[in-house]
Amino acid sequence: MNTRASLSLTLALLLPFGAQSLSGKDLAFDEGLRGHLAPLTDHAQPGIAVLVARDGQVIFQDGFGFADLEHKTPVTTATKFRIGSVTKQFIAAAVLRLSEEGKLALTDKLEKFLLDLPGGGSITLLQLLNHTSGIHSYTNKPEFLTRVTKPIAPADLIAWIRDDKPDFAPGAGFAYNNSAYFLAGEIVAKVSGESLDAHLRRVFFGPLEMKDTGIYLNSAPPAGAARGYTVLEKNAEPALEWDMSWAGGAGALYSTVGDLFRWNEALYGGRVLKPESLKLMTTPAKLPPGVDGMSYGLGLVTAPISRLPATSHSGGLNGWSSDLVRVTGQHCTVVALANALPAVPGCEPTSVTRHIVERLLAAEIKKLPPPVEDPKIDPKTYPDFAGRYDYQSAVLTVTVENNRLYSQLTGQPKFEIFPSGPGEFFWKVTDAQVTFVRNEKGEVTAARHAQNGSTFTAPRQKESALKLTAADLAPLVGQYQYGPAVMTVSRDGDTLFAQLTGQPKFQIFPKSPTEFEWRVVPASVAFVKGPDGKVTKAVHTQNGRTFDAPRK
Numbered sequence: 001m002n003t004r005a006s007l008s009l010t011l012a013l014l015l016p017f018g019a020q021s022l023s024g025k026d027l028a029f030d031e032g033l034r035g036h037l038a039p040l041t042d043h044a045q046p047g048i049a050v051l052v053a054r055d056g057q058v059i060f061q062d063g064f065g066f067a068d069l070e071h072k073t074p075v076t077t078a079t080k081f082r083i084g085s086v087t088k089q090f091i092a093a094a095v096l097r098l099s100e101e102g103k104l105a106l107t108d109k110l111e112k113f114l115l116d117l118p119g120g121g122s123i124t125l126l127q128l129l130n131h132t133s134g135i136h137s138y139t140n141k142p143e144f145l146t147r148v149t150k151p152i153a154p155a156d157l158i159a160w161i162r163d164d165k166p167d168f169a170p171g172a173g174f175a176y177n178n179s180a181y182f183l184a185g186e187i188v189a190k191v192s193g194e195s196l197d198a199h200l201r202r203v204f205f206g207p208l209e210m211k212d213t214g215i216y217l218n219s220a221p222p223a224g225a226a227r228g229y230t231v232l233e234k235n236a237e238p239a240l241e242w243d244m245s246w247a248g249g250a251g252a253l254y255s256t257v258g259d260l261f262r263w264n265e266a267l268y269g270g271r272v273l274k275p276e277s278l279k280l281m282t283t284p285a286k287l288p289p290g291v292d293g294m295s296y297g298l299g300l301v302t303a304p305i306s307r308l309p310a311t312s313h314s315g316g317l318n319g320w321s322s323d324l325v326r327v328t329g330q331h332c333t334v335v336a337l338a339n340a341l342p343a344v345p346g347c348e349p350t351s352v353t354r355h356i357v358e359r360l361l362a363a364e365i366k367k368l369p370p371p372v373e374d375p376k377i378d379p380k381t382y383p384d385f386a387g388r389y390d391y392q393s394a395v396l397t398v399t400v401e402n403n404r405l406y407s408q409l410t411g412q413p414k415f416e417i418f419p420s421g422p423g424e425f426f427w428k429v430t431d432a433q434v435t436f437v438r439n440e441k442g443e444v445t446a447a448r449h450a451q452n453g454s455t456f457t458a459p460r461q462k463e464s465a466l467k468l469t470a471a472d473l474a475p476l477v478g479q480y481q482y483g484p485a486v487m488t489v490s491r492d493g494d495t496l497f498a499q500l501t502g503q504p505k506f507q508i509f510p511k512s513p514t515e516f517e518w519r520v521v522p523a524s525v526a527f528v529k530g531p532d533g534k535v536t537k538a539v540h541t542q543n544g545r546t547f548d549a550p551r552k
Contacts, residue, residue, distance in 0.1 A: 004025075029360065030060055040347055041065030046229040046236055046340035047075030048347045051257035051403040052356055056265055061257060065347075067226035069236060080225040080254045081337040082216055082244070083322045084315025087253040088181050089281070090200060092129050092299030094188045097203060103191050104233070106280075113187045117162055123170045125187070128180040129298040130285035132171050136164035139178045139250075142523065142542040145318075145500070146483035151218070151243045154186055174285070174293030178250035185249015196249060205259075208266050213255040216244040222254060226339035228319020230501060232488065236340065239319025240484055240501050251315060257335040260324050264333040268326055284453075295453035301360050303453025305357045306365045306431060314350050316341050318485075318501060318502060323349035330361055350452075363511040371426050377419035379403040385423075385436045389458040390519055395495070395507060396447065396458060408494060410507070459519075466510050470494055476514075476527050480538045481547040482527045487538065487549060498525070525549075 033050070041047050047065025051058060063075035098104050102436060104113075110128065111120035119134060127133040138144060138161050161179045168175070185196050192199045198214035205213050214222065218241075228239040244252045255263075266272050273281070282302050284295040295303045300311045308327050315322040321341040325334045334356050336349035337402060343349070358365065382400045389396040394410035398417075408414040417425040423444075425434045432451035439445045447458045473491045480487045485501040489508075499505035508516035508525065517524040523542035530536040538549040 004548065032359070033356070034064075035058060036060060037064045037347065040344055041075075044236070045344045046231065046338065047079075047226075048336055048338040048343070048352065049075050049077055049079055049257045050083070050352060050356070051077065051261050051333070052360065053265075053333045054360070055260050055331050057303065058261065059367055060161055065344065069227070069229065073226075075226065075339070077257055078212070078224055079337075079339075080212055080222050080256055081322060082228065082254050082317065082320040083324075083338055084247075084251040084317045084320055085178075085181075086255075086313050086315040086322050086324050087247070087249065087251045089267075089299035089313055089324075089351055090204065090253060090263075091181055091184050091188065091249040092281055093272055093277075094192075094200060094203065095125060095129060095184060096273055096280065096298065098188065100274055100277060104187075105156065110183070113190055114158065114183060117158075117167050117183070119165065119170055125184070126298075127170050128184050131174055131177045131180060131294070132285055132287070133177065133180050134166040134168040134170050134173065134175070134442055135161065135179045135183075136167050137175065137177045137179045138164070139184070140521070142540070142545060143483075143515070144487045145240065148242045148246045149240065151245045153245070154248065157182065157248070158181070158186065172288060174287050174296070176294070178247075178297075181250040182248040185252075188249065200253075202273065205265075206269070207346075208262050210255070210259040210262055213253060213259045215252050216246075216247075216254045218243050220423070225254060229340040230319060231340045231342050231344050234345070236344075236551070238466060239341065241319070242317055247317070251317060253393055255337075257337055257472065258398075260335045260337075261333055264324065264326050264335075268328070268331075292456045293454070293473055298543075304431065306361070307368045308357070308361060308365060310357070312353070321349050323353045325353045327357055327361065330364060332357070332361065334360075371418075371420065371428070373418045374421055377422065378488045379405075381422075384444050385447075387444070388461040390461055390507075391449070391458050392456070392504075392506060392519070394505075396449075398447075410495070466512070468494060468496075468510050468513060472513055475529075475533075475535055478535070479552040481552055482540070482549050486552065487540075489538075 037048060041064040041162055047067060048484040049063040049065060052060040061077045063077055063079060065075050067073045067075045067079045099106055106124060108122055109124050110117055110123040112163060123133045188199060189196045201214065229236045230239045281298045281300050283297050284302050287293045300313055302311050304310060305327060305516050309329055310325060310327045312323065312325040319341055321338045321343050323336050336352045338347055338349050382405045385401050385405060386398050391409060397408045399406050405417050406414050407417050415427055415429050417427055420426050426433045435445050435448045437446040437448055445460050449456055449458055469550040470491065473496050476496065477489050477491050482500060488499045490497045496508050497505045498508045506518055508518055510516055512529045515524065526539045527535045528537050528539060536551055540547055540549055
């Protein structure tokens with residue numbers, strides 16, 4: 001269950017899969033994929049299960065690494081994984097099926113089913129499912145990870161959601177929202193008169209012979225389930241153990257690569273929904289002009305992969321990451337499920353699935369017209385764009401060299417970007433575009449980035465009067481106990497980063513030599529030194545709440 005949409009630039013890595021164009025059962029493809037994944041997971045590492053299918057036939061499936069490190073249990077294609085936000089398409093499909101049966105309508109207001117929620121008299125079910133409701137996502141609350149290890153009743157979680165003010169008016173914005181899908185799951189249960197698990201089993205899992213899929217219960221985990229891990233600096237540790245009662249319709253399902261293949265074949269083969277309902281699932285919501293967001297339909301993201309039309313959804317929660325892809329025109333399904341978040345480097349499911357598509361469908365991709373450079377763009381305008389842009393989890397540095405424009409994301413190589421229009425550029429190493437935004441004075445103030453169906457605005461960083469050196473930052477580096485989670489503070493040159501267990505790494509910006517702030521959320525942290533001058537704790541402030549985080 002993603003706690004936020006992943007918006008950082010993902011650069012394509014050329015995996016050595018062997019053949020450039022593959023169809024049917026191809027040993028070069030098998031050997032290349034195994035040759036890439038097996039070495040990454042063969043040294044006591046968590047694992048990944050992968051399945052690839054085309055035209056309804058499985059052409060590759062295998063497991064790598066360990067489902068349980070303590071007992072050295074290997075990952076196989078039968079291993080059950082928690083799939084996080086891949087759950088959302090099942091909830092959306094369940095709502096659409098109830099709509100087809102006349103038991104509800106997408107235009108129904110939230111208050112028809114659940115009372116006293118903020119904006120409930122204006123929010124429609126459609127807005128719940130396409131993330132435009134404005135309801136605040138409960139997983140974004142700073143205290144969420146301090147509570148998530150203990151069971152919670154649905155009514156109590158709904159009451160917790162009820163406490164929050166909306167982020168925006170219904171339909172006025174976009175915010176990836178776990179609250180909305182938790183509520184949608186409860187609405188499915190209420191309207192159907194069954195528990196969510198029982199309803200999904202009766203309507204979908206039973207008829208489709210998905211025998212290894214269901215709502216995960218911590219008190220009775222399914223046989224053959226993996227354990228979840230966190231991989232930091234190539235070291236695997238048991239992940240923070242969510243009680244999945246907190247996830248519900250937002251991300252509580254477990255499954256296998258085989259069952260998710262069966263689901264895709266049925267969904268896109270017309271055996272789950274009527275054609276008009278499937279079209280709703282795969283049609284992105286229309287957002288107001290200038291609003292950042294995703295190409296999000298109902299439980300699915302519709303965005304090209306290597307310029308081939310595709311729909312997909314990823315998932316992530318502490319210890320688990322997943323991705324389910326359908327390349328529609330080629331009738332191709334790719335599934336990758338991992339029992340780690342952060343995952344083993346090179347085994348991130350979203351990277352694995354996309355690189356498989358690039359190799360498997362290389363011949364089709366080669367036939368597509370390449371992106372076109374605009375020769376009329378004057379390189380003399382390039383210095384306007386040079387600077388640093390806040391990409392939330394990193395910084396994009398743009399430079400001019402020999403009349404060419406280059407970009408470099410923190411921790412990644414430098415790549416040239418190419419002009420497609422005035423102030424508009426694209427990468428050739430990956431499907432991504434950037435438009436530089438000017439204010440009324442003509443000054444470049446931001447970069448608007450588009451990739452993988454997501455669009456976001458990265459403000460241009462102002463040069464800070466406070467300059468800290470690597471020596472200033474070094475004493476702050478370490479791990480701090482945030483309740484059951486850990487915040488890892490790291491340094492890259494003269495830049496400081498903070499990463500909470502199972503979440504992306506974000507840059508934090510200095511307000512003083514010991515006080516820093518996040519810019520992705522209104523939060524700050526102060527590092528406190530003891531009598532000996534060594535840092536003993538961090539004091540975190542967010543949403544009016546302050547708490548101590550002792551240094552480990």
